[in-house]
Amino acid sequence: MIKFTIITLFREAVEPYLKSSMMWKATEKGLAEFDFVNLRDFGLGPHKSVDDTPYGGGDGMLLRCEPVFAAVESIKAKDPKAKVILPTPVGEVWNQEKAKRLAEGRLFATAEPPQGEYPQPAKDYHYIILCPHYEGYDERIISIVDYKISLGKYVLTGGELAALIIIDSVVRLIPGVLGGEQSALIESFSDGDNLEYPQYTRPENFRGMTVPEVLLSGNHGEIAKWRERHSGLAK
Numbered sequence: 725m726i727k728f729t730i731i732t733l734f735r736e737a738v739e740p741y742l743k744s745s746m747m748w749k750a751t752e753k754g755l756a757e758f759d760f761v762n763l764r765d766f767g768l769g770p771h772k773s774v775d776d777t778p779y780g781g782g783d784g785m786l787l788r789c790e791p792v793f794a795a796v797e798s799i800k801a802k803d804p805k806a807k808v809i810l811p812t813p814v815g816e817v818w819n820q821e822k823a824k825r826l827a828e829g830r831l832f833a834t835a836e837p838p839q840g841e842y843p844q845p846a847k848d849y850h851y852i853i854l855c856p857h858y859e860g861y862d863e864r865i866i867s868i869v870d871y872k873i874s875l876g877k878y879v880l881t882g883g884e885l886a887a888l889i890i891i892d893s894v895v896r897l898i899p900g901v902l903g904g905e906q907s908a909l910i911e912s913f914s915d916g917d918n919l920e921y922p923q924y925t926r927p928e929n930f931r932g933m934t935v936p937e938v939l940l941s942g943n944h945g946e947i948a949k950w951r952e953r954h955s956g957l958a959k
Contacts, residue, residue, distance in 0.1 A: 725848050726827065726898060727757040728891050729806070730884075731795050732855040733774070735760045737884045747892065750901045758891070761799060766791035775858050784859025792854065792865050799852055806850040807832055807870040811886030812861075813879060815872030818890065822873075826851070826890075827897040832870060853890065855883030921951040 730738055741747065742758045750756035767774045768790060775785040800806055816822070825831040829849045854869070866872070875886050896902055924935040938950045 725755060725757060726895065727759065727848075727850045728887075729759040729761060729799050729850070729852045730855060730887050731761045731763055731792070731799075731852065732882075732884055732887070733763050733857055734855075734882065734884055735762065737882075738855075738888060741888055742891070746896055746901055750895050750898060753900055755898045755900055756895045761795050763787075763791055763795055766794040766798070778859070782859075786859055787856055787861040787865065789862045789864050792861070793868060796852060796854070796868055803850050806852050808852045808854060808868055809871050809873060809890065810854050810856070810861075810866070810869040811875065811880075811883040811890070812856065812872050813874050813877075815874040818873050818875055818893070820893070823890075823893040824897055827894045853883070853887045855887050857882040919956040921954045 732738060739758075739760065742751075747756070747758070751758065763774050764772050768788070773788075774791045775787050778784070778786050796808055822831060826849075854865075873886070873890060875889060880886060924939060928935045928940065936950065938946050941947070
Protein backbone atom coordinates (compact mmCIF):
# COMPACT_ATOMS: atom_id res chain seq x y z
CA MET A 725 0.00 0.00 0.00
CA ILE A 726 1.08 3.55 -0.68
CA LYS A 727 0.25 6.24 1.85
CA PHE A 728 0.33 9.96 1.22
CA THR A 729 0.22 12.44 4.06
CA ILE A 730 -0.49 15.96 2.83
CA ILE A 731 0.62 18.90 4.95
CA THR A 732 -1.63 21.76 3.95
CA LEU A 733 -3.53 24.82 5.12
CA PHE A 734 -6.38 23.99 2.75
CA ARG A 735 -7.52 20.41 3.20
CA GLU A 736 -10.88 21.30 1.68
CA ALA A 737 -9.16 22.05 -1.63
CA VAL A 738 -7.65 18.56 -1.84
CA GLU A 739 -9.89 16.06 -0.08
CA PRO A 740 -12.89 16.00 -2.49
CA TYR A 741 -10.72 14.87 -5.40
CA LEU A 742 -9.14 12.10 -3.34
CA LYS A 743 -12.62 10.83 -2.45
CA SER A 744 -13.70 10.43 -6.06
CA SER A 745 -13.10 8.23 -9.10
CA MET A 746 -9.92 6.15 -9.16
CA MET A 747 -8.52 7.68 -5.98
CA TRP A 748 -11.61 6.53 -4.10
CA LYS A 749 -11.32 3.11 -5.75
CA ALA A 750 -7.70 2.81 -4.61
CA THR A 751 -8.62 3.53 -0.99
CA GLU A 752 -11.62 1.17 -1.07
CA LYS A 753 -9.35 -1.63 -2.27
CA GLY A 754 -6.76 -0.87 0.40
CA LEU A 755 -4.16 0.04 -2.24
CA ALA A 756 -3.71 3.66 -1.16
CA GLU A 757 -4.30 5.78 1.91
CA PHE A 758 -4.56 9.55 2.21
CA ASP A 759 -4.04 11.48 5.40
CA PHE A 760 -3.91 15.20 6.18
CA VAL A 761 -1.98 17.35 8.63
CA ASN A 762 -3.14 20.91 9.16
CA LEU A 763 -0.09 23.15 9.19
CA ARG A 764 -2.06 25.70 11.21
CA ASP A 765 -2.10 23.25 14.15
CA PHE A 766 1.63 23.92 14.49
CA GLY A 767 1.36 27.69 14.07
CA LEU A 768 2.95 30.16 16.46
CA GLY A 769 1.31 32.49 18.97
CA PRO A 770 -2.36 33.12 19.68
CA HIS A 771 -3.16 33.45 15.96
CA LYS A 772 -1.32 30.24 15.00
CA SER A 773 0.86 32.11 12.53
CA VAL A 774 2.74 30.01 9.96
CA ASP A 775 4.33 32.75 7.85
CA ASP A 776 6.31 35.97 8.10
CA THR A 777 7.91 38.67 5.92
CA PRO A 778 11.21 37.86 4.19
CA TYR A 779 14.53 39.14 5.49
CA GLY A 780 16.01 41.67 3.10
CA GLY A 781 12.60 42.99 2.10
CA GLY A 782 10.28 42.09 -0.73
CA ASP A 783 6.62 41.39 -1.32
CA GLY A 784 4.71 38.44 0.04
CA MET A 785 5.06 36.12 3.00
CA LEU A 786 7.18 33.03 3.53
CA LEU A 787 6.34 29.85 5.40
CA ARG A 788 8.33 29.77 8.62
CA CYS A 789 10.60 26.91 9.61
CA GLU A 790 9.08 26.19 13.03
CA PRO A 791 5.59 25.03 12.02
CA VAL A 792 6.83 23.10 8.98
CA PHE A 793 9.54 21.27 10.93
CA ALA A 794 7.09 20.50 13.73
CA ALA A 795 4.48 19.15 11.30
CA VAL A 796 6.96 16.89 9.53
CA GLU A 797 8.47 15.69 12.81
CA SER A 798 5.01 14.81 14.14
CA ILE A 799 4.53 12.46 11.17
CA LYS A 800 8.03 11.00 11.29
CA ALA A 801 7.63 10.30 15.00
CA LYS A 802 5.14 7.62 13.94
CA ASP A 803 6.88 6.61 10.71
CA PRO A 804 10.58 7.56 10.57
CA LYS A 805 10.95 6.07 7.05
CA ALA A 806 8.40 8.43 5.47
CA LYS A 807 9.90 10.52 2.67
CA VAL A 808 9.21 14.24 2.31
CA ILE A 809 8.31 15.66 -1.12
CA LEU A 810 8.18 19.39 -1.85
CA PRO A 811 6.53 20.81 -4.98
CA THR A 812 8.77 23.72 -5.98
CA PRO A 813 9.96 25.44 -9.19
CA VAL A 814 13.56 24.46 -8.36
CA GLY A 815 12.77 20.73 -8.28
CA GLU A 816 13.28 18.05 -10.92
CA VAL A 817 10.64 18.16 -13.65
CA TRP A 818 7.97 15.54 -12.99
CA ASN A 819 7.30 12.92 -15.66
CA GLN A 820 5.81 9.46 -16.15
CA GLU A 821 9.06 7.67 -15.40
CA LYS A 822 9.37 9.42 -12.03
CA ALA A 823 5.73 8.62 -11.24
CA LYS A 824 6.45 4.98 -12.04
CA ARG A 825 9.51 4.96 -9.79
CA LEU A 826 7.59 6.56 -6.94
CA ALA A 827 4.78 4.00 -7.32
CA GLU A 828 7.36 1.22 -7.11
CA GLY A 829 9.21 2.79 -4.19
CA ARG A 830 12.33 3.22 -6.34
CA LEU A 831 12.56 7.00 -6.59
CA PHE A 832 14.82 7.13 -3.56
CA ALA A 833 16.70 3.91 -4.27
CA THR A 834 20.49 4.11 -4.58
CA ALA A 835 20.62 1.29 -7.12
CA GLU A 836 18.31 -0.07 -9.78
CA PRO A 837 16.78 -3.52 -9.16
CA PRO A 838 16.90 -6.21 -11.89
CA GLN A 839 14.69 -5.61 -14.90
CA GLY A 840 11.08 -6.61 -14.13
CA GLU A 841 7.59 -6.26 -15.46
CA TYR A 842 5.92 -2.85 -15.33
CA PRO A 843 4.53 -1.82 -12.95
CA GLN A 844 6.01 -3.66 -9.99
CA PRO A 845 3.65 -4.74 -7.19
CA ALA A 846 3.32 -1.91 -4.72
CA LYS A 847 4.69 -2.45 -1.22
CA ASP A 848 4.19 -0.22 1.79
CA TYR A 849 5.52 3.27 1.07
CA HIS A 850 4.76 6.51 2.87
CA TYR A 851 5.22 9.91 1.24
CA ILE A 852 4.73 13.26 2.93
CA ILE A 853 3.84 16.08 0.55
CA LEU A 854 4.36 19.59 1.90
CA CYS A 855 2.11 22.13 0.19
CA PRO A 856 3.84 25.52 0.20
CA HIS A 857 1.76 28.67 0.04
CA TYR A 858 2.04 32.45 -0.02
CA GLU A 859 5.24 33.76 -1.65
CA GLY A 860 7.22 30.63 -0.82
CA TYR A 861 9.09 29.05 2.06
CA ASP A 862 12.14 29.66 4.22
CA GLU A 863 15.06 28.04 2.40
CA ARG A 864 16.08 26.10 5.52
CA ILE A 865 12.99 23.92 5.07
CA ILE A 866 14.85 22.24 2.20
CA SER A 867 17.06 20.51 4.78
CA ILE A 868 14.21 18.13 5.71
CA VAL A 869 13.02 17.50 2.13
CA ASP A 870 13.96 14.24 0.41
CA TYR A 871 12.79 15.13 -3.07
CA LYS A 872 11.91 18.39 -4.83
CA ILE A 873 9.45 18.22 -7.72
CA SER A 874 8.62 20.81 -10.37
CA LEU A 875 5.57 20.48 -12.62
CA GLY A 876 6.99 22.88 -15.19
CA LYS A 877 8.03 26.46 -15.80
CA TYR A 878 5.07 28.18 -14.18
CA VAL A 879 4.00 29.11 -10.66
CA LEU A 880 0.87 28.08 -8.77
CA THR A 881 -0.77 29.88 -5.85
CA GLY A 882 -0.16 26.91 -3.57
CA GLY A 883 1.10 23.36 -3.54
CA GLU A 884 -2.31 21.68 -3.31
CA LEU A 885 -2.82 21.30 -7.07
CA ALA A 886 0.72 20.04 -7.46
CA ALA A 887 0.14 17.50 -4.68
CA LEU A 888 -2.97 16.20 -6.44
CA ILE A 889 -1.15 15.82 -9.74
CA ILE A 890 1.69 13.91 -8.10
CA ILE A 891 -0.68 11.66 -6.16
CA ASP A 892 -2.96 10.92 -9.12
CA SER A 893 -0.08 10.12 -11.47
CA VAL A 894 1.35 7.67 -8.92
CA VAL A 895 -1.78 5.98 -7.56
CA ARG A 896 -3.16 5.15 -11.02
CA LEU A 897 -0.02 3.04 -11.62
CA ILE A 898 -0.68 0.76 -8.64
CA PRO A 899 -1.78 -2.64 -9.98
CA GLY A 900 -5.52 -3.05 -9.49
CA VAL A 901 -6.45 0.63 -9.59
CA LEU A 902 -7.13 1.08 -13.32
CA GLY A 903 -8.58 -2.38 -13.77
CA GLY A 904 -7.09 -3.54 -17.08
CA GLU A 905 -3.66 -5.12 -16.62
CA GLN A 906 -2.32 -3.43 -19.76
CA SER A 907 -3.80 0.03 -19.13
CA ALA A 908 -0.61 1.58 -17.79
CA LEU A 909 1.64 -0.34 -20.17
CA ILE A 910 0.40 1.12 -23.46
CA GLU A 911 -0.62 4.68 -22.62
CA SER A 912 1.27 7.83 -23.56
CA PHE A 913 4.70 8.28 -21.94
CA SER A 914 4.72 4.72 -20.59
CA ASP A 915 8.00 4.22 -22.46
CA GLY A 916 9.88 7.49 -22.68
CA ASP A 917 8.20 9.99 -25.02
CA ASN A 918 5.86 7.58 -26.75
CA LEU A 919 2.35 8.75 -27.56
CA GLU A 920 -0.59 6.37 -27.56
CA TYR A 921 -2.37 5.51 -30.81
CA PRO A 922 -5.78 7.12 -31.59
CA GLN A 923 -8.80 5.33 -30.14
CA TYR A 924 -12.49 5.21 -31.10
CA THR A 925 -15.79 3.97 -29.69
CA ARG A 926 -19.45 3.96 -30.84
CA PRO A 927 -20.97 5.24 -33.09
CA GLU A 928 -19.05 4.08 -36.17
CA ASN A 929 -20.10 7.22 -38.04
CA PHE A 930 -20.51 10.54 -36.29
CA ARG A 931 -21.28 13.58 -38.46
CA GLY A 932 -19.37 12.07 -41.33
CA MET A 933 -16.34 11.15 -39.25
CA THR A 934 -15.90 7.39 -39.45
CA VAL A 935 -13.93 4.84 -37.48
CA PRO A 936 -11.00 3.40 -39.50
CA GLU A 937 -12.16 0.17 -41.15
CA VAL A 938 -9.22 -1.86 -39.82
CA LEU A 939 -10.48 -1.36 -36.27
CA LEU A 940 -13.81 -2.93 -37.25
CA SER A 941 -12.23 -5.88 -39.06
CA GLY A 942 -11.53 -8.14 -36.09
CA ASN A 943 -8.08 -8.83 -37.56
CA HIS A 944 -5.92 -8.35 -34.48
CA GLY A 945 -2.68 -8.62 -36.41
CA GLU A 946 -3.65 -5.79 -38.75
CA ILE A 947 -5.06 -3.77 -35.85
CA ALA A 948 -1.74 -4.08 -34.02
CA LYS A 949 0.14 -2.90 -37.13
CA TRP A 950 -2.24 0.05 -37.54
CA ARG A 951 -1.82 1.07 -33.92
CA GLU A 952 1.95 0.85 -34.20
CA ARG A 953 1.95 3.02 -37.34
CA HIS A 954 -0.28 5.61 -35.71
CA SER A 955 1.60 5.83 -32.42
CA GLY A 956 3.81 8.88 -32.34
CA LEU A 957 6.71 10.38 -30.48
CA ALA A 958 6.41 13.68 -28.64
CA LYS A 959 8.16 16.47 -30.55
